[in-house]
Each structure stands twice: as C-alpha cells, then as structure tokens.
Amino acid sequence: MNENSASFAALDGRDPANLRGDPITGDRYYSKEFAQKEWDGLWSRIWHVAGRTAEIPEPGDFLVHTFMKESVICIRQDDGSIRAFYNSCRHRGMRMVAESSSLEAITCPYHGWKWGKDGVLQFAQDGHDFPQGDPCGKLSLKELRCDTWGGFVWYTMDPKAEPLLDYLDPMPQLYKNYPMDTAVRVAWYRIALNANWKFVTDNFSESYHTRTAHPQVPPWIDQDVDTARHEMWPRGHGRTVQPMRPSLSDRLPEGVPHPFEAILQQWDIDPSSYASYEDMAMQGWLDLKAAKRRLWQERGYVHYKDMDDEQITDSPHTVIFPNVTISFLPDNLIFFRSEPHPEDPEKCFFDLWCMAFPVEGQETCQSIMAGEKPLREVETCEHRDFDGGRGIPELAGQIVYQDMELAEGMQAGMHSKGYEDAYLPAQETRVRFFHEVLNDWLEGRR
Numbered sequence: 447m448n449e450n451s452a453s454f455a456a457l458d459g460r461d462p463a464n465l466r467g468d469p470i471t472g473d474r475y476y477s478k479e480f481a482q483k484e485w486d487g488l489w490s491r492i493w494h495v496a497g498r499t500a501e502i503p504e505p506g507d508f509l510v511h512t513f514m515k516e517s518v519i520c521i522r523q524d525d526g527s528i529r530a531f532y533n534s535c536r537h538r539g540m541r542m543v544a545e546s547s548s549l550e551a552i553t554c555p556y557h558g559w560k561w562g563k564d565g566v567l568q569f570a571q572d573g574h575d576f577p578q579g580d581p582c583g584k585l586s587l588k589e590l591r592c593d594t595w596g597g598f599v600w601y602t603m604d605p606k607a608e609p610l611l612d613y614l615d616p617m618p619q620l621y622k623n624y625p626m627d628t629a630v631r632v633a634w635y636r637i638a639l640n641a642n643w644k645f646v647t648d649n650f651s652e653s654y655h656t657r658t659a660h661p662q663v664p665p666w667i668d669q670d671v672d673t674a675r676h677e678m679w680p681r682g683h684g685r686t687v688q689p690m691r692p693s694l695s696d697r698l699p700e701g702v703p704h705p706f707e708a709i710l711q712q713w714d715i716d717p718s719s720y721a722s723y724e725d726m727a728m729q730g731w732l733d734l735k736a737a738k739r740r741l742w743q744e745r746g747y748v749h750y751k752d753m754d755d756e757q758i759t760d761s762p763h764t765v766i767f768p769n770v771t772i773s774f775l776p777d778n779l780i781f782f783r784s785e786p787h788p789e790d791p792e793k794c795f796f797d798l799w800c801m802a803f804p805v806e807g808q809e810t811c812q813s814i815m816a817g818e819k820p821l822r823e824v825e826t827c828e829h830r831d832f833d834g835g836r837g838i839p840e841l842a843g844q845i846v847y848q849d850m851e852l853a854e855g856m857q858a859g860m861h862s863k864g865y866e867d868a869y870l871p872a873q874e875t876r877v878r879f880f881h882e883v884l885n886d887w888l889e890g891r892r
C-alpha cells in the first residue's frame with residue numbers, strides 16, 4: 447500500500463464485508479420512477495462538472511452545461527473568478543443561450559433583457575412600465591454555487607451541498623501531484639448511447655471485464671487481480687490502481703512484438719537485457735520508474751515534477767461518485783462521464799475527454815483512448831450517436847469503443863426475468879458499493 451492510500455483510509459474495495467448487500471435490480475436501469483428519484487435525490491444535489499477552466503480564460507467567456515431539463519451558465523468574471531447562474535431569464539423564464547461562448551452581457555432572445563456577467567439586469571425594454579419600478583440594477587439571474595478543482599468548473603444546484611473539496615474527498619489530496627489544469631484536451635466527444643447512465647459507472651468500477659472486452663490491455667496494464675489495489679471511500683468514490691506492466695498470466699504468442707518493449711526502449715532500456723519474460727515485466731517496470739525519474743527533465747516531461755514513483759508508471763482508474771471517472775495515467779488524463787437522457791432512462795450521454803500532459807518539444811501525443819493526436823486544445827465537442835459503432839468509426843477498436851459496444855446488451859439484459867441481481871466476485875465489490883451509496887442518496891441518508 448502506498449502512502450496515498452494509507453493516509454486517506456481507503457476501504458478495501460475487494461472486501462464484500464464492506465457492503466450491506468442491496469440488490470442491483472433491473473428496474474434501476476429502465477424505470478421512469480427510479481429516474482425521477484435520481485433527479486430528486488441525487489442530480490439536483492450533487493456537484494456537476496460544467497467544463498474545463500481552460501475553456502473560459504477571459505472575462506465574459508462562459509460555459510453552458512445542459513443537464514437533463516436544467517441548464518446552467520458558468521461565466522468568468524472581471525476579477526478572474528467564475529460564477530454560475532441558471533440559464534433562465536428572470537422575465538418569463540426563457541432559456542437564453544444554447545452553447546458556450548463569450549459575451550460582455552447575455553441578451554435574452556425573447557424581449558431583449560440584457561444580463562451582465564455578474565448576473566445583474568442591465569437593460570429591460572420600457573423599464574418605466576413596471577409597476578414594481580425599473581428592474582435594471584435590481585433583478586439578478588438566480589445564482590448557484592460554483593467552484594473549481596483539477597482544471598474543471600463545478601457547480602451544484604443545492605445551496606446546502608457540502609463544499610466541493612469535501613464532496614470530492616480524498617481526490618484533491620490523492621491527486622495533488624498531478625498538474626491537472628495543464629492537461630490539454632486533444633479529443634472531445636459526447637456520444638448518445640442506448641443504455642442507462644449507470645452502465646458507465648458500473649463498468650468503470652471493475653476491471654473484471656478487461657480480459658474479455660479489451661484483450662489488448664493485459665500486455666501493458668497488469669490485469670492480474672492480486673497485483674491491483676482496489677480502494678473505495680465512504681462518499682462512494684473508488685479506484686483500481688494497476689501497475690502499467692505486462693500481466694504475467696497474459697503472454698503474447700512467441701514472435702509477436704510486445705508493446706512493453708517499445709515503452710522500455712522509449713526510456714533507453716534494452717528489453718533484450720532481461721533473462722526472461724517475467725524479468726522484463728517485473729524488473730523492467732522498476733527500471734522504468736528509475737529511468738523516468740532520471741530522465742524526465744531532459745526529456746521535457748515537466749508534469750512528472752511532483753509525481754511519485756507509483757504515479758509515473760501506474761494506472762489509478764478513479765470513479766468520482768456518481769458519474770465521473772478519471773484515469774490518471776502518467777501522460778494522459780482521461781475524463782469519462784455519463785449523464786442521463788432527459789426523458790428516457792434507457793438512454794444516456796457519454797462524455798469522453800481525452801487530455802494529455804504537454805511534453806516539451808512534442809507536437810503530438812498518444813491518447814490511449816483516441817490514438818495519436820496533435821497536442822493542442824480541440825475547439826469543439828463532437829456530438830455523435832453511437833449507433834452500433836457506426837457513429838464513431840474513428841474510435842473503432844479503442845478501449846472505450848469496446849465498452850460502448852457492450853452497453854445495449856447490458857441494457858437489454860436488465861429487462862429479463864432471468865436477471866434478479868448481480869452475482870459478484872470480490873473484485874467487483876465497488877459495483878455494489880456504488881449502488882448502495884446511490885440508495886443512500888435516494889433514501890435521504892446522505
């Protein structure tokens with residue numbers, strides 16, 4: 447156990463004794479009543495990610511986050527702070543803006559009321575005609591709490607929600623060594639999926655599916671269950687930390703080039719110097735840590751500066767309850783999120799933001815979810831329909847694409863009379879834990 451997990455008292459995410467045993471029933475994935483309970487007890491109370499701080503560097507730059515039937519504007523102020531307002535005109539309720547943009551003031555398209563960056567009404571036609579008195583300077587957009595962490599802008603609709611850093615605990619401490627706000631978003635997708643949003647959190651709460659669904663992974667991220675750390679925390683967050691080295695039980699056939707050899711060579715380590723496959727995997731992984739520690743500065747890997755030996759060679763795949771997952775890889779930061787469809791609990795939107803830490807002198811990066819990409823911020827989000835994979839052909843064969851291919855089958859299975867509850871191995875403890883924390887929110891225990 448490394449210092450991070452010891453310091454922040456993780457529960458054992460592989461120990462079912464940490465569970466009550468709440469069943470994971472199929473109706474949770476298709477019932478409209480259950481989805482309404484989620485809105486009432488969860489979505490209207492948690493902290494949401496509106497976007498990246500890098501999207502709104504200048505005063506007047508704003509994000510629009512539309513979540514189910516609600517919409518929120520997060521706008522950069524003159525003093526550099528960010529404030530959040532409901533995207534609803536105080537005159538008659540019009541939704542004012544559809545997309546993130548930059549404006550000195552937001553003008554409602556219906557009757558032309560103009561709202562300043564600070565949310566205060568600056569102009570209303572025929573101000574003298576209001577029996578209540580001219581509303582300009584008096585009326586404001588309704589404000590929400592807004593904060594930042596990790597280069598992300600967060601807001602909550604609940605005035606009584608705990609502070610963001612408490613809500614995220616212990617993530618800010620665990621990941622303080624990563625310069626998260628420097629990560630560049632090199633691929634940005636929002637993909638419509640025919641599955642309930644919880645499929646995504648379930649999927650990212652276990653690695654049990656990897657050997658079957660992602661056979662390309664074990665040669666470079668160790669999938670042996672006993673070499674991973676499975677951790678979870680009382681607020682529902684959790685992670686699986688796996689060494690980024692070959693699994694000893696997943697050998698590639700003789701003669702097939704091994705991806706770990708290329709990784710070693712990249713850091714001046716000769717793979718042929720190892721006496722055996724096991725030696726290359728285990729000693730090579732230790733040598734890789736030492737080489738990165740020795741060479742990071744001259745190679746321009748400036749993001750390694752404060753990262754520890756685990757962080758420069760391992761994969762902590764981290765779920766932030768309830769719907770955000772971040773893979774904190776040595777050179778990539780991958781943000782995954784699922785959000786429910788506003789009407790249909792059997793659909794969701796899956797967000798994929800592939801981010802890479804800039805390396806001095808490099809103009810491209812290897813994004814492990816989207817392939818090689820120019821190392822620069824993409825300007826716009828690609829809105830796609832998964833459509834059996836036809837909607838995102840450029841991601842075919844990628845890990846995340848393989849996950850999405852499973853979504854509809856899982857959704858269909860939830861309707862079967864043959865399914866009553868999940869039957870889980872210890873390493874999937876976090877899947878049930880997620881549902882139990884969700885139940886706590888829905889039943890007023892949080």
Ligand code: FES
Binds near residue numbers: 536537540554558
């Ligand atoms: Fe916005 Fe009338 S609804 S100005």
